[in-house]
Amino acid sequence: MDDPFAQGTAYGLKAKLEAGGVRTVVDEVYPPNTTDFNSIAAKIASSRADMVVGGTQYQDAVNLIVALQQLNYQPKLAAFSTAPTNPEFSKAIGAKTEGILAPTGYTEKATYPSNVEFVQAYTAQFGNPPGEDEANAYTTGQVVAAAVEAVGCAEQGDCQQKLVDWLRGNTVETVVGPLSWDAQGRPQGAHMIQQYVNGEIQIVLPGDTKEADIVYPKPSW
Template sequence: MSSRRKHTWGVAAALSAGALVLTTACSGDSGGGGSDDTIVIGVSLPLTGDFSEPGKGVQRGYEAWAQMVNEDGGLLGRQVELKILDDQSSADRVVQDYEALIAKDQVDLIFGPFSTRLVVPSARVAEEYGMLFVEPAGAAGEVFEQGFENLFYAAPAIAEDHYDYLAEYLLGLPEDERPQTVAVASMDDPFAQGTAYGLRDKLAEGGLEIVVDEVYPPNTTDFSSIAAKISSSGADVVVGGTQYQDAVNLIVSLQQLNYQPRLAAFSTAPTNPEFSAAIGAKTEGILSPTGYTPEAAWESNTDFVERYTEIHGSPPSEDEANAFTTGQVVAAAVEAVGCAEQGDCQQQLIDWLRDAEVDTVVGPLSWDDAGRPQSAHLIQQYVDGEIRIVLPEDAQEADFVFPKPAW
């Protein structure tokens, strides 16, 4: 885009407000928009159901953002109040929630939910009402093919590009060192499949053979048959298009069969703090893409990690960081435009972001006309029991280990 405007927003500058007021409610609860002293932000999250684990991480990120906003003096000098509803991981429910938040409760602003399955229907509601829609977890390509003009993804890259650095590395290896076969198992979910298939397709184009390619429903708990196919194939690389519990169940099933790939890559599960213990602390070599690392030296990230750790006793993970980034992006627009309410203000916020670059805890973000971020994901790997950035080389915290049995 031409005439790009650079706006730098640290935590203290862009985020502010007094005491955190958090309302967690059901869709039928009554409520209202903000007052002269309060800005109310409506959110629907999967706090129960299939996406509850990452959904709660997003909730923690939103709450941390609001608390820091409120500690730092206010967004436009006003307190921030979050009104969070539980959509129960249901697309029908998320539509009802955003309808209620916007039309009935008259919230001033909205933040997006977790999961592409929930982002697309809720973005349609937001567009119908002319609301700015910044979201932390709708990364699948289909999100950006709907023609939304109000949507912005608050992360460095979309799902299909998450593993670009890994594909580039593997295909750049000498022929006799390169893996030859790949087994893929993915949840029937746009984000999970987007991440897994982006890597699958790049490796296949580079000459690797896809020997297993399985899709399973989101509620799958028994992975014995899929694990047996993968184990029998003897694939060099296993790629999991996973959320959290499905990855744990698949890995445990593969462990029981003594299957040892040379490399294992999963969409999101390794970023979860409980992941290592859930699979018996046998994580060495497992990979995942990430748009975030607590060690990143971005100015606002240093403050975010310190203050988040004070609140929770541990550093934030990617889900929390992307939620926090959503708050930063919306705050930057609100402070720049000088308003935060329904009506004409929303289009001003959208227009400002279309031609802006915003400094966040995941780095500088800018977007194309469809809301795609214009950056790249890092590749992280468990090395000596700790998850470290290994690709690209100029960002690595440890050397990429390959080949390495994954568990």
């Protein structure tokens, strides 16, 4: 999709794949209001690509997958940004989700010490475990608190630069795992990879947090 988030995800992965020797055979960008994916699906199917990677939101991924299903195209691997995390995704594509991958920044099952406490407290208060948005908000609080405690101030002015300098030189343990930052302030923590395994979303990468082994090749659509 012609969208900063979707393209950032797709082209970031594209660069890493190509650096690893994976050849790009089809590269399509479409407007956010696209609903007809027949022509794009036809290009993908005719290329006989081994994998399909979608920088997608939700409905565009569903429409693309349905169009590919109609052409009987079967990749060995399929990955989409955000769409597979939607509760309606499985039903929308005919419950043929097995093996589909997606990135995620959080799982309530992660065993990071602060996350165990966070999930227990959140579930006790709201009756259900936290999601990625709630975890990201809590992580922000953890990061700020760690910096303020280490530097010993929180005022406007010189203190702000001290907080920045501390964060760029240290790692903070959070509910989404250990986070550090580069010289430009960009977070260096790695996302996890989740996949539909036996009909359920499971963490398959990285190895220290995985709940199941990665499925490859992807079962038939």
